[in-house]
Structure formats: C-alpha cells, structure tokens
Amino acid sequence: MHLVAGIVVARSGKTVLCSILVVLVLACTLDRDAGIAAEHTTEPPQPAAKVEIIYLGKSYNEPEHLSLIDKVLTDEGVEGARLGISDNNRTGSFLGQKYVLAEDIVPADSDVVAKAKQVLAQGPAIIVADLKAADLLAVAGLPEAKNAILLNIRSSDKSLRQEDCRANVFHIIPDWAMRADALAQYLIWKKWSRWFLLEGTKASDKEYVAAVERAANRFGGTIVEERPYKFETGAARSDTGYQQVQTQMPQATQGAGSYDVVWVADTDQSFGEYVPYRTYDPKPVVGTQGLIAVAWHPSYEQYAGMQLHDAFEQFAKRDMTERDYTAWLAVRAIGESATRSGKADVNDLRNYMLSDAFTVAGDKGEGMNFRKWDHQLRQPILVAGPRDVVSISPQQGFLHPKYLTDTLGYDQPESKCKFR
Template sequence: MPTATAIILGVMMVKADARRSSAFQRFTDFVRKGAVFGSALAALSMTLCPTVAQAQAQTEPLSQIHIGVILPSTSEGTELDHAVAQAAQQGVVLATEEFTQNATMFGIDFAVVTAEAEGPDVIAAAEDLLAGGDVFAIAGGFDAEEGRLLSQWANENTVPFVNLFASDDRLRNELCAATSFHVAPSSAMYLDALTGWYVRAGLRNWFVVRSEDEESAAQYERLGRALSERHFGAREVGHAVLTPGVGLQDDALDAIAGSGADVVVLLSPAQDQLDALVRLEKRNLDLLVTGFPHPQTQTRTFFAASRDAAPVLGVGMRALAWEPTLDAYGARELNARYMDRWDQPMESAAWAGYQGIKVLFESAMFSSSTEVEPVLSYLAAPGSVFDVWKGIGTSFRPWDHQLRQPLYLSKIDPAATETRLLGQLVGELPAIYMPGTEPVERLDQIGDLPGQSQCRL
C-alpha cells in the first residue's frame, strides 16, 4: 500500500502538471496495449516538448544509443579517491545493465563506452570516445578542473555533456555552456542547504576555515551570502586560511576557541578536513564541525576516517547528494538493487554515475534521436522531467542547466559496525513533502536564482 506521503506527493504532482500526467497515462496505455514504441514515444514527446517531437517526426526509428563516460581511475590516488572511483564505476555498470535490458525490449542497441582519465587527460579521453564514431554524448567531471575542461571541449565540439560530480559554481556562471548539463549539485546548493539545516537548528555563529585556492575562496564568498541574505541573526565570527601542506595552525585554533563559534565549516579538501578534525579534537572544543561535501567526503570511507580521527568532533553531520539509507520515493528499490549487485551501499558518486546515464538515455529515447539539436532541446525543455529517485520530478534550470534536486544531511554513527549504517539520514532540503508550493518553486529554494546567475546561454 502507498504511504500517506506518497499519496500526497502524487496528488501534488498531478495538480502541478495535469497535462504532463495525462500524457504519461496515454504513453502507458499505448505500451500496455502493445502499440509500436515509436508511436507512443511520439505522442508523449508531442505533449511534453512539441518542438522536439516536430523536429523528429520525419526521422528514422531510433536504433542505437551509445554514451561515453569518463571515470576516475580505481588504481591511483588515495584511499578516499579510490572510494569515489569505485562507486562511480559501479553506478555506471548498474545503469548499463539495467538500461541495456530496457533498450533491448525495443530493439535498440544500447552501450556505455567508458574511459579512465583524470585532470587534463580527460580531454584526450573525450576525443578518443568521440573518434569511435558511436557515442552521441559524454558524461564525466569529478572535480572543478575536469568539469571546466570537459564543458569547454563539449561546447567547442557541439557534444552534449553531463557533469556528474563537479560542484564548482563557475561552471554554472561565467563558464557555463549551452551543451553542458549538471547532474552534480552546485556549490551554491550545498552551501544553502548547510546553512539552512544548521541555522534552523539554532547554530548562528559560524567560523569558516578555507584553503587558498580559487574554488575555496568562491565557496567562502557564497557561504557569506547565504548567511547574510537568507538567515536573520546568523553571522560569521571569524575565518582562517589554510596554507597548503601546513594545515590548521595554533593561531587559527586559538581564534576558533575564542570566537564563540557554534559551528566550524571546513572549506578544504577531504584530507585537510581530516587533519583539521584531529587538531580541533585535541582542543576539546564544545562546538560542531562540518565540511564542504567534496566527492571524497561523500563516502563511507571518509565517514569511517572522520570517526577514527576525531571520535567527538568527527561524528557530526555531512551534506550529501545521495544517502544509502534513504528509504522513500523509490530510493529504497534503487539502493536495494545496488546493494544486491555490489554488496555495498550506493554512495553519491554511484548515484551520480547512474543518473548521468539515465538522463542521457531518456533524452535520446524521448526525443527519438541521438542528434545534437533534439537531445539538447529535450534536456533544456521546461516540460522535460527526470525521475532521479529523490521523490519529485526534477528538471534542468533554464538559466544555468543545473538539475533541480533535494540534498541530504547524514549523521556519522560513532557505534555503527555495518558500512551502510555509518551514516544515518537526518535531514532533507528542500523538504519536498511539504504541501503548499509548486515542485519547481520548492526545489529552487537552494542554489542561485536567475537574478544571481552570471550564465548567459
């Protein structure tokens, strides 16, 4: 039996877009009656995205969908890097297996062609994938540099690109591109969610520790705007800048101890966050510590390392794109399928890899094409809705191509012995189950709005 929440969500979604719902019902009826898939697809596309459907009306039936994915190496880097790479690869494999089965039902040749590359090497990997002549789109990007390079390359070569895990806000602002779409939550979304959770919990005095790099500086500025513009009474009570290879020094620790801070936010790479936790723990400070959710910090490997490094301050709450203990909206089934396949919890990198494949697969299917123009048109169309198992139909924002979506807050469990239970879901933002607003309006509560965006597509 459906839960009360599921029923309410269903009613909300029907009211929010009755036309889309009726189109989906017609599509479902066609398939159930054994109609030709292309006819059903055309009917749905005509309702949801008329321009795409009309553009594709005279094309041959779709026979092939090949997607290129650039993944980090599982054989190089630190243990934290390996955890991200392994999760991403496993998410892509699961998506490949499931969508191959779906595509085969309709006589479509589906394949995901992968390459391992990091940093500047992602460009050569993308060129090799494109040179094969089969892939129509590329997915990848696991840090700011990779996201920037692949987005620029895709724009120059007019190739649809899905950014999987690069959160850098510049990719959605001055470096945005018409061919790039971001499954990865933006830094602005993460920071708005963090401030929302903590300030509403009564933590109003913030001390910020950041690195010297440009991305950390931008995060620091955006966090300041979130505190000053969105939350009355919240304030920064101090900040410190980490010197590369040096870590959190005594003067910074003294400043934190004397600041009256309720919470310390570490805008630094994963290993620097762990090192800072060790030094903060030694001071026996009565406060909470969290950090920016870089890909490495969104792993159970990091959760375990944080707990071991600082048994008191290292078991706080962390922001995530996906939480393996999420048990609603169909997430239960996705998490269960992943666990059955890999005997490991589905972490954020796995979710991102899976959803990147899903978004591109559906864009080809529902535009009935792998040509650039119809695929990009479908991705960007206001009526295109993607179910990423977060409880609500999501879409890409028209002003910066960021996927609207909820984020999750997980509490590290100091006593957990099972890997999946190292984190426990304690928060979701936006709270999509709250009635009274349209889905798009609610999802746009985090991240940059059109008036704040520097993107000009």
C-alpha cells in the same frame, strides 16, 4: 434429402454429398494463399534504436583518505553508469531501444582532451564526464564538442555554472552554492545561526567559503569569525598522531567567541576529519565534514532510495558513493529523454532535456529537471551525518514562486551564465 452434421444425404441412399469436404478444401486454399501473401507483405522487424553513451574519465591522483574506513576505489563513478545502462535497457527492451556504454578512462599523465577528440571524431556524442573543472572546460571547448552532450558528474566548481558556463554541459552534481545553501537552511531552521568558519588554504576551499558567506547573507546567518587552518603532515595516515591532533585542534579553535557550530571548509580532506569531538568548545561540526550536504548518502532510504542502494550493492558489491549516484543519474537522464521523446539523435535528446516535459526520477521524492539558465539539475540535497541522513533540503519555510529547489544555489536573477 435432409442435413445431418453439415453433410448432405440423399434419401435414396445411393449418393452421399460430402459438401463439407469441399468447404474445407476451399478454406485451406484460401488460408494457404493468404499465408503466401503475408510472407511477401510482412515487413522484417526493425533493429533496436542504439543510444551510445561514452564514460570519459581520468585516473587523477586523489588525496589519501584520512580514515581507513574510507576505502580506495578504482571504479567510483563508472559502476553507477553501468547500473544506469542496465536500468535503461530494462525499459528499452520493450521500446526498441538499446543502450551501450563505452568506457574511456585515461591514466593520470595522459591527455584526456586528445581522447575526447577521438571520441568526437565520429560525430556528436553523449559523454558522462568524470572530469575535474579544467579538463571539463577543455573538452567542452573543442569545436568537435559543440553539438555534444557532456554530463558533469564530478565537479562542484561554481564557475562552470557561472562565468565559464557552456551550452553543451549539463551538471548532475550540485555545486558548492547548493551544498552551502542546503546546510544553511537546516541550521537556520534549527536556530543555529552563528557560525565559526574554519577554512583550508586550497582554491576549492576558498570557493566553498565564498558559498558559505553567500548563504549567510541569503538566509540570515552570522559568521562570527573566519579562521584559516593549515595542517601539514608527512603522510596523512602515519604522521598525524592522536596526541598531536588532540593538542592542535583545541588550539586551532580556541577564542572564537560565541557561536553555534564550527563550519569546516576542507574540500580536499586535509584536516576536516580531525575536527569533530576535538574543538575547544563542545559544538557541532558541519560543512565538508561532520554534518554534510550531498547528492547521495549510503544511509538514505526514503522514496525508493533503499531499493536503489540495494540494487547497486548487489551490482557492484559495495556501497554507492555520491559520484556513483551522479553517474547513474546522468545515464538515467539520457534514458528518460530517449524513452519519452522516442528519439535517439543527440540533438533531439538535448532539446527534450531542456523542454518543460522533461523530468528524471532520482529517488528523492520529486521529478528533477534542468535549469535553463545554467543547465544545473534541480534536486533536493541530503543533509547527512557520518551514519545517517538527518534532513533533506530545501527546508520547510524557504519558499520560491516556481521551484522550491531553486532556493538552493544560483537562481535565474543571480546567474552570470552567458552560454558559449
């Protein structure tokens, strides 16, 4: 007897023992039994961990733009949040996470606090807050909001980071102090250290003026004069008149002495757009108009900025504004926290966001994180003209022992924040 191709053959030729058939039958039986066992032991796939983000806003009566180039947007901010959700889900689909955006934007005459109570009735929530300072404080002060995460994407109000700071509020948008410091550093680097300050009359203008005064003291600038300016028109677009503006602006800026730049403080777009090219002395204009300090600018293209803008333009069919950017970044901060921590609970996400391990990429060349003393997001600030980014602050030579971005705004020793 000899073995041929796995079949045992008897020399007599009368008996062929097909032992391979027996082996195959045994193998199939074992496979079938293993398959039956697997059907009973394999766990069903786990549902994706859901991370719900609430976009809470109010349709405020916005000031009319002085320029027809600036279009009236009805979806500013929320489009950035939508893109952020899309980006989060791109990563979350591989990690068993699903991000959902719920949009609650109330009319101008409605009570946003009542809407917030409805949202928070379900328990601690993650809220992207597109709210002015007073409304943000009212929502943050609700007992139901104590364990929530509120991400401020609109208000640059200093008090929200100082005397009126809240433990449940995280600030994505830079405050007036960060903006003034970013511009001041660039002006000092340029050796344009003498500033003529032309200021509006609104409360936010006064706050920005105080930030400019602080920046001058910090970095060695000199304010040669502070001059209030009040410009009243019946209708911002139709009643200005080029001749009227051309006559008024030289008069308003005449006799300021020797200075390097006109620093405009017009946070509500009342007159600032009329200042460049119309001053009595031929000087650059900086501040809230002219050369500005912002978290985002449509012309920014470094560190994947161009890719972000292109993605937003394809998504929203328009340019990305600063509020679109801060809304996108707020949603991305939550996504980054959930991805790195592997958690979806609000308390877990808050703890991770305040840990040393947290950073979020905002396409500005460095990871961003939150200051523990006031919950302001550290970030580089773009110094930009109307059509191009001129520089990025902090500027070279302005040093800090830990974070260079802490040269912008209130550092820990200066902070008056006592969380409530």
